[in-house]
Each structure stands twice: as C-alpha cells, then as structure tokens.
Amino acid sequence: xxxxxxxxxxxxxxxxxxxxxxxxxxxxxxxxxxxxxxxxxxxxxxxxxxxxxxxxxxxxxxxxxxxxxxxxxxxxxxxxxxxxxxxxxxxxxxxxxxxxxxxxxxxxxxxxxxxxxxxxxxxxxxxxxxxxxxxxxxxxxxxxxxxxxxxxxxxxxxxxxxxxxxxxxxxxxxxxxxxxxxxxxxxxxxxxxxxxxxxxxxxxxxxxxxxxxxxxxxxxxxxxxxxxxxxxxxxxxxxxxxxxxxxxxxxxxxxxxxxxxxxxxxxxxxxxxxxxxxxxxxxxxxxxxxxxxxxxxxxxxxxxxxxxxxxxxxxxxxxxxxxxxxxxxxxxxxxxxxxxxxxxxxxxxxxxxxxxxxxxxxxxxxxxxxxxxxxxxxxxxxxxxxxxxxxxxxxxxxxxxxxxxxxxxxxxxxxxxxxxxxxxxxxxxxxxxxxxxxxx
Amino acid sequence: xxxxxxxxxxxxxxxxxxxxxxxxxxxxxxxxxxxxxxxxxxxxxxxxxxxxxxxxxxxxxxxxxxxxxxxxxxxxxxxxxxxxxxxxxxxxxxxxxxxxxxxxxxxxxxxxxxxxxxxxxxxxxxxxxxxxxxxxxxxxxxxxxxxxxxxxxxxxxxxxxxxxxxxxxxxxxxxxxxxxxxxxxxxxxxxxxxxxxxxxxxxxxxxxxxxxxxxxxxxxxxxxxxxxxxxxxxxxxxxxxxxxxxxxxxxxxxxxxxxxxxxxxxxxxxxxxxxxxxxxxxxxxxxxxxxxxxxx
Numbered sequence: 001x002x003x004x005x006x007x008x009x010x011x012x013x014x015x016x017x018x019x020x021x022x023x024x025x026x027x028x029x030x031x032x033x034x035x036x037x038x039x040x041x042x043x044x045x046x047x048x049x050x051x052x053x054x055x056x057x058x059x060x061x062x063x064x065x066x067x068x069x070x071x072x073x074x075x076x077x078x079x080x081x082x083x084x085x086x087x088x089x090x091x092x093x094x095x096x097x098x099x100x101x102x103x104x105x106x107x108x109x110x111x112x113x114x115x116x117x118x119x120x121x122x123x124x125x126x127x128x129x130x131x132x133x134x135x136x137x138x139x140x141x142x143x144x145x146x147x148x149x150x151x152x153x154x155x156x157x158x159x160x161x162x163x164x165x166x167x168x169x170x171x172x173x174x175x176x177x178x179x180x181x182x183x184x185x186x187x188x189x190x191x192x193x194x195x196x197x198x199x200x201x202x203x204x205x206x207x208x209x210x211x212x213x214x215x216x217x218x219x220x221x222x223x224x225x226x227x228x229x230x231x232x233x234x235x236x237x238x239x240x241x242x243x244x245x246x247x248x249x250x251x252x253x254x255x256x257x258x259x260x261x262x263x264x265x266x267x268x269x270x271x272x273x274x275x276x277x278x279x280x281x282x283x284x285x286x287x288x289x290x291x292x293x294x295x296x297x298x299x300x301x302x303x304x305x306x307x308x309x310x311x312x313x314x315x316x317x318x319x320x321x322x323x324x325x326x327x328x329x330x331x332x333x334x335x336x337x338x339x340x341x342x343x344x345x346x347x348x349x350x351x352x353x354x355x356x357x358x359x360x361x362x363x364x365x366x367x368x369x370x371x372x373x374x375x376x377x378x379x380x381x382x383x384x385x386x387x388x389x390x391x392x393x394x395x396x397x398x399x400x401x402x403x404x405x406x407x408x409x410x411x412x413x414x415x416x417x418x419x420x421x422x423x424x425x426x427x428x429x430x431x432x433x434x435x436x437x438x439x440x
Numbered sequence: 441x442x443x444x445x446x447x448x449x450x451x452x453x454x455x456x457x458x459x460x461x462x463x464x465x466x467x468x469x470x471x472x473x474x475x476x477x478x479x480x481x482x483x484x485x486x487x488x489x490x491x492x493x494x495x496x497x498x499x500x501x502x503x504x505x506x507x508x509x510x511x512x513x514x515x516x517x518x519x520x521x522x523x524x525x526x527x528x529x530x531x532x533x534x535x536x537x538x539x540x541x542x543x544x545x546x547x548x549x550x551x552x553x554x555x556x557x558x559x560x561x562x563x564x565x566x567x568x569x570x571x572x573x574x575x576x577x578x579x580x581x582x583x584x585x586x587x588x589x590x591x592x593x594x595x596x597x598x599x600x601x602x603x604x605x606x607x608x609x610x611x612x613x614x615x616x617x618x619x620x621x622x623x624x625x626x627x628x629x630x631x632x633x634x635x636x637x638x639x640x641x642x643x644x645x646x647x648x649x650x651x652x653x654x655x656x657x658x659x660x661x662x663x664x665x666x667x668x669x670x671x672x673x674x675x676x677x678x679x680x681x682x683x684x685x686x687x688x689x690x691x692x693x694x695x696x697x698x699x700x701x702x703x704x705x706x707x708x709x710x711x712x713x714x715x716x717x718x719x720x721x722x723x724x725x726x727x728x729x730x731x732x733x734x735x736x
Contacts, residue, residue, distance in 0.1 A: 096489065097700065113703065117488060117491050174617045205572075206681060207677065207680055208681055259595060260574060262591050263600065263683065264573065265573070277574075407686065410686075411683075418684060
C-alpha cells in the first residue's frame with residue numbers, strides 16, 4: 001500500500017484508539033477545515049483511492065497518479081490506497097483531524113455527507129473548465145447531474161456501479177424458459193427454473209451484503225416508484241412501491257427466492273451462482289467476472305424488465321471523485337483531476353476490474369466493446385438507471401445516506417425476503433426508519 | 441530542637457520516581473482518558489462524524505432509553521452474555537477436569553482445544569459461515585439427513601440467535617478451560633484424598649470440594665468473560681451483521697451502526713456509555729462476591 005508520509009502515521013495513531021468510544025471521540029475533534037488557497041503551496045495533492053478492481057488496479061492507478069507533471073507553480077500528487085474495511089471511519093477521522101486527502105474517491109454517497117458538513121470543495125469551476133477540453137461532453141448522459149447539490153457539484157462521476165438482471169443461459173435453456181423481458185415473464189422463468197430446483201431470484205442481504213436492498217429499491221424504481229420525493233424527503237408508502245413489494249413477496253411465497261437469502265453474504269450468493277443454485281437473479285455488473293470459470297461464461301446480462309406500468313428502471317451508484325475544502329491548493333486539486341480524467345482510460349482498457357466507465361470515449365474502445373455484457377449494461381441499463389433520489393430526482397443529497405446500507409434498509413430487506421410481512425407494513429417501517437435516521 | 445516541624449519536601453529519589461512514571465501516566469491519560477471524556481461530551485451533543493454538533497443535554501440518553509431497538513438489543517446482549525459466560529465456563533470446566541486425567545496425547549489435545557481461541561475471529565466466522573450459511577453447507581445437510589428438514593441457521597431469527605451464541609461459546613471455552621485448569625492445578629490432591637476417605641461421592645467432591653476451591657478463579661473468569669461478551673463486536677458482526685431483522689443486534693453492534701451507518705454519534709456514544717455503566721455495576725457486584733470468597 002502506498003502512503004503519503006506523515007499523514008498515515010497521524011491517522012494511524014488516531015485509529016489506534018479504536019472502538020465506538022474512540023471513534024466518537026475522533027468525530028468530536030472536528031474543528032472545521034480551512035479552505036485551500038489558490039496555489040503555490042509546497043505540500044502535494046494527496047489523492048486517496050479505493051481498491052476498485054483486482055490486484056492490478058491500484059498499482060496501475062498509482063502509476064498514473066505519480067506520472068502527473070503539474071503545471072508550473074502547482075503541487076505534484078501523492079497516492080494512497082484506502083481499504084474498504086471501515087473506510088467511513090478512515091475518511092471521517094482524517095477529515096475531522098484535518099489530515100485527510102485533497103482529492104479522493106470513496107463511498108458513493110460520501111461526497112454528499114461531507115458536502116453537508118462543509119468539507120467539500122465544489123467542482124463547478126472544474127466542470128466548467130472541462131467544457132473547453134471535451135471532457136464535459138464525454139460523460140455519459142445524465143451522469144454529471146447526479147452530483148449536483150443546491151450549492152454546487154459535490155463531486156465528479158468516476159465509475160458506475162450498476163445493478164442488473166443476470167441469468168445462466170444453460171440453466172434457462174435446460175428449464176425451457178426464455179430470458180424474461182417483463183415482470184410476468186420473470187415469474188414464468190422463475191417457475192420453470194424452480195422445477196429444476198434452481199432459484200430464479202438470486203440475491204443476498206446478510207452481513208455486509210446490500211445488494212438485496214438495492215434490488216428491492218430497483219423493483220420500486222422500475223415500477224415508477226422509489227424512496228424520495230421531489231422535496232428530497234422519504235416517501236416510501238406509495239402505490240407503485242406497494243405493488244413492487246407485493247410482487248417480490250409473491251416471488252418469495254412461490255419459492256423463487258432462496259429462503260436463506262436474507263442471511264447470505266456476497267460470497268454466499270456467489271457460491272450459489274457457482275453451484276448453479278441461482279439460475280437467474282440480480283447483482284452488480286461484475287458478476288460474471290467474479291464467478292469466472294465455466295459458470296461465469298454462462299452468465300448473461302438480461303434486458304431491463306418492464307413493469308406492469310410499462311416503465312423500466314434500476315438503481316445505480318455513480319461512484320465519484322471529490323475534492324476537499326482542506327487542500328494545499330484548490331487550483332492544484334483541479335489541475336490534478338483534469339490530468340487524471342484525461343489519462344485514466346487504461347484502468348478500463350487494461351481490464352483492472354473497476355466498475356463501468358463514466359466516459360463515452362472509454363466505452364467506445366475496442367477493449368471495452370469486447371465484453372458483450374458490459375456493452376449491454378451501458379446500452380440498456382445506463383439510460384434507465386436512477387439513483388437513490390428517485391423518483392423525486394436523480395441528483396444525490398445527504399438524505400440518501402439514510403437509505404444506503406443502514407439498519408433501516410437492512411431490516412426492511414430482510415423482512416421482505418423473509419416473507420413474513422405485508423408490503424405496506426414493511427414500507428411503513430422503512431418510512432419511519434428513514435425519517436428517524438434523517439431526523440437524528 | 442529545630443525551629444519548626446514543617447513537612448519535608450519530596451526527596452530526590454521520589455522526584456526521580458515521579459519523573460519516570462510521568463510518561464506512562466501521560467500516555468494513559470492521552471490514550472484512555474481523553475477519548476473517553478470526548479466520547480462523553482459527544483454523547484451530550486447532536487454531532488456527526490466530522491462535526492461536534494450542538495449541546496443537547498441528556499436528550500440522546502432519553503431517546504436511546506425509550507427506543508424499542510435499544511431494549512431489543514439489551515435483551516439479546518443479556519442472552520448472549522449469559523450463554524457466553526456460563527456456556528463457555530461449563531464446557532471449559534468440563535474439559536479442564538477431563539484433561540486432569542491421564543490420557544494418551546493429552547498435551548496435543550490441550551493444544552488442539554486452544555485453537556478456537558487462538559485462531560483470528562475473522563477466520564472462525566468465515567469457517568462457521570461455511571458450516572451453516574447455505575442449504576449445501578455441512579450442518580443443513582446433516583439436519584436434513586436426520587430428518588429435521590432444511591434448517592436455515594442464519595436466516596431464521598431465533599436460530600440465528602442460537603447460532604451466534606453457540607459460536608461465542610465455541611470461541612470462548614478455551615479461555616475458560618485454561619483458567620479452570622490452572623485453578624484445578626492449584627488444588628492439593630490430598631484434599632480429594634481426604635474427601636474420599638470420608639466417604640464423599642464424586643458428585644459431592646465436585647460440588648463441595650472442587651467448586652469452592654476454584655471459586656476465586658471462577659469469579660475472575662466470569663468477570664472477564666462478561667466484559668468480553670458485552671463488548672464483543674466481531675463475533676456477531678462478521679457472522680450475521682446483527683440480522684436477520686436485527687435479531688442478533690447486540691448493544692455494541694447497535695452502537696456501531698448508529699455511529700457509522702446512520703452517522704448519529706450522539707445516540708451511538710450514549711449507548712456505549714450506558715453499556716459501560718452497566719458493565720461497571722456488574723463487575724463491581726462480581727468483584728464483591730470475589731472478596732467475600734477470599735474472606736471465607
């Protein structure tokens with residue numbers, strides 16, 4: 001792991017306190033950060049990035065970062081990998097103690113949490129400058145808007161984490177079923193698979209597995225619903241959401257969902273795909289590569305399902321890169337990011353396992369086009385993909401952190417997948433949970 | 441006669457001692473007291489992970505103590521702790537007694553029995569997940585083979601609670617075994633011999649000789665294991681994440697999720713402080729019992 005000098009040791013010291021009490025103590029240390037100057041600082045731009053892909057990702061990413069030659073008078077960049085384990089604590093304690101990065105990626109909603117705390121440097125000027133060099137127009141449609149808050153752009157889209165329908169083409173053929181295109185044909189395919197003792201609605205909602213909840217929200221979004229209204233307030237108990245959850249409960253009741261799904265980790269779910277117990281289901285865009293082998297090559301991305309209302313939609317996560325107010329040079333942060341976005345295509349063309357690219361130019365490369373599943377996701381899912389903010393909007397905001405991997409969402413998901421609850425009652429509980437979380 | 445009897449100042453030796461001790465004292469204050477005090481302050485504020493927030497008095501405590509989630513978690517923590525302490529003690533004591541007898545490769549057994557305690561909990565949790573999580577896992581296959589049907593050890597709320605408690609006993613019994621083995625080793629064999637001469641049965645020897653003579657170590661191990669169980673985060677979080685539907689959410693898991701999933705540091709630290717207070721009370725009660733044993 002690459003590190004950037006004294007920053008890590010100070011964070012490490014803070015981290016040594018450990019546990020809830022210490023973490024809370026660290027959070028109390030936040031005294032607010034001073035905004036970065038215009039430039040001229042000797043301190044480098046600290047870029048913290050996550051392990052987005054396979055083992056080749058971070059070394060290549062570091063190579064790209066360290067190859068940065070800053071314009072005259074602007075600082076160079078340093079690179080540090082931040083592991084996913086406890087990343088929220090890592091970033092929070094670093095930002096609170098003003099030992100954090102100048103630029104970083106992180107959790108998909110992290111920028112909006114920090115933006116509300118005044119820790120983010122808005123990307124408006126950066127994006128404006130990208131109108132002149134072609135980068136702005138290179139972003140896939142609608143992506144940049146997902147980053148827009150009331151006060152400005154909280155971050156820049158970096159990689160897309162999609163939720164899509166997958167099926168095992170061999171198992172579907174053996175069951176004599178056609179790939180589904182709408183909710184009814186999904187039920188039909190599930191019924192056909194069930195006769196072969198195969199589950200048609202593969203998912204996971206156990207320890208650390210949040211895909212189950214993502215897919216429930218995707219059913220809502222696909223039916224024209226979602227969790228938040230136009231005022232960015234939770235609005236869960238709607239006819240569209242109730243209908244969607246009744247559909248899922250029907251799948252549970254008919255035995256199309258593995259009854260242990262509510263306790264499956266991501267690894268458990270992957271095992272079920274590998275052992276051909278899941279013939280169809282929902283997962284991230286990287287499922288086939290993660291499963292690998294013979295089964296992996298049998299996995300195919302299905303088309304988005306059309307709901308009874310005639311609509312389509314899936315939840316997606318526009319992972320992003322954010323700039324922090326506490327930077328040695330805001331100009332330096334922006335110059336580095338411009339360089340980075342102009343030179344990051346290798347991360348996709350050399351298949352490092354990172355999520356889907358945000359730039360059209362990368363999706364058009366022969367290397368990207370060689371993966372039919374990825375091409376299908378970009379062509380069919382990206383245009384209908386919505387964020388947590390749906391149906392009220394698509395731009396993210398702090399309130400969505402109440403839904404993303406929270407106890408309220410876990411409880412809701414496990415209740416639905418357990419099947420022992422009514423759709424309306426589950427949605428009312430979710431509504432209450434989101435309100436409580438947002439209200440503090 | 442001296443003009444006055446004023447107290448003498450510290451000698452050079454005392455000053456040297458104080459100077460030697462000072463770095464340690466400062467480190468302890470810095471690493472222990474400071475975070476606790478800050479956490480205490482945070483529990484009285486409505487802050488977030490990166491901002492201290494406004495002072496709200498005891499509001500976080502009243503919110504926490506009137507929430508259903510807190511009492512559900514308290515209930516599970518109580519069950520988890522009782523099973524963890526007495527389950528691991530019973531198994532540990534039984535094995536310690538068994539290992540007192542001379543059996544072939546006794547040393548090897550001792551080492552093997554220590555493995556659950558020695559192996560990192562991440563590895564143990566992964567192993568247990570493999571054993572019980574899916575219908576194709578060994579335990580569900582066994583239950584199906586003996587006619588109990590396809591048991592969902594982690595997906596059913598009650599079974600998940602049982603599984604987590606059994607897991608806790610499994611990883612904790614080696615510690616109890618060591619404590620009890622050392623206590624048993626300190627008991628003079630002549631005591632047993634005298635009891636046998638007096639006509640005591642095995643059961644009478646165990647209840648009236650063995651247990652009283654190892655009671656001091658027993659109380660110490662109960663105090664320690666109570667603290668271990670109440671504060672045990674990884675055992676639960678790695679196996680179930682607190683689910684399904686919060687069935688295995690202990691107080692420490694609830695506290696963690698409040699702070700790091702819901703970003704509510706005030707209620708999260710308030711839960712932690714309530715836990716700490718409860719632990720102190722339980723520890724004092726057990727410690728008093730320990731002192732009573734010493735006097736007797």
